[in-house]
Amino acid sequence: MSIVKEIASAVEAGKSKVVGGLVEQALNEGIEPSVILNDGMISAMGIVGEKFKNNEIFVPEMLIAARAMKKGVEVLQPHLAKQGVEPIGKVILGTISGDLHDIGKNLVGMMIEGAGFKVLDLGVDVPPEKFIEVMKENPDCKVVALSALLTSTMPALTSTIKAIEEAGLRDTVKIMVGGAPVTQAFADEIGADGYSEDAASAAELAKKLYGVA
Numbered sequence: 001m002s003i004v005k006e007i008a009s010a011v012e013a014g015k016s017k018v019v020g021g022l023v024e025q026a027l028n029e030g031i032e033p034s035v036i037l038n039d040g041m042i043s044a045m046g047i048v049g050e051k052f053k054n055n056e057i058f059v060p061e062m063l064i065a066a067r068a069m070k071k072g073v074e075v076l077q078p079h080l081a082k083q084g085v086e087p088i089g090k091v092i093l094g095t096i097s098g099d100l101h102d103i104g105k106n107l108v109g110m111m112i113e114g115a116g117f118k119v120l121d122l123g124v125d126v127p128p129e130k131f132i133e134v135m136k137e138n139p140d141c142k143v144v145a146l147s148a149l150l151t152s153t154m155p156a157l158t159s160t161i162k163a164i165e166e167a168g169l170r171d172t173v174k175i176m177v178g179g180a181p182v183t184q185a186f187a188d189e190i191g192a193d194g195y196s197e198d199a200a201s202a203a204e205l206a207k208k209l210y211g212v213a
């Protein structure tokens, strides 16, 4: 079995203790970090999601797989995010209210950081008021990035943008949105300034919104 396949099956089986070592081994073998991430870990999470949908596994197994992926991402992080010297600017990032998924959001944060930004990561289940509070504390921040992984939390993207509008701050920032159920059409519908499908294009989008791409 190839090392990338080994990583995928270890993530799928939730083997937290071995994933980090396997990722290190793959890096030592010269495999591209993006291949390890996409073919080794993200694809495994796709299978986990399918199994969950088909009632073959349940939330605890999904959680254990997520923990295993996090271990692998920790090892991969320095290779994905090569820091620039001076940050281009600040990006406020968070998973919106009601949503606890953070693996994709963390990857987006790493890639944006890797593109040279300082990322203010507010975590998961972030209420609109928290985004507004941090925006007020960081008036030099020009991009707010909102992640949503559940169809049931997509309306929180709308309400967060609305709350930012009502706080009189909408003109001070560009808002980008993403996450598995989010589409360009939905982003347009809710008045977001940008949508991206994955972490790499999120970093490109942040640069574009900052006017540096």
Ligand code: B1M
Binding pocket: 042, 045, 046, 047, 048, 049, 050, 052, 053, 059, 060, 062, 063, 065, 066, 098, 099, 100, 101, 102, 103, 104, 105, 107, 108, 145, 146, 147, 148, 149, 150, 151, 152, 176, 177, 178, 179, 180, 181, 195, 196, 197, 198, 199, 200, 202
């Ligand atoms: Co949940 N979960 N989950 N889950 N979970 C999904 C999302 C689901 C699709 C599984 C399924 O049914 N097939 C489903 C959602 C269905 C739907 O809404 N249509 C689901 C469900 C139903 C639930 C619960 C409701 C289950 C329950 O309790 N009955 C529950 C909700 C909890 C809550 O949030 N309130 C729940 C809980 C959990 C765990 C806590 C167990 C765990 C999360 C652990 C964690 O994140 N720390 C979990 C997991 C692991 C998943 C799956 C299996 C994997 C998610 C993931 O990490 N993917 C997921 C199935 C799947 O995605 N295949 C599933 C890998 C990650 C790299 O991809 O997050 O999509 P992703 O991020 C990508 C892009 O989307 C994009 O870039 C990332 C990297 O390329 N992106 C952005 C993300 N944010 C972005 C922001 C941007 C731009 C791009 O700009 C700002």
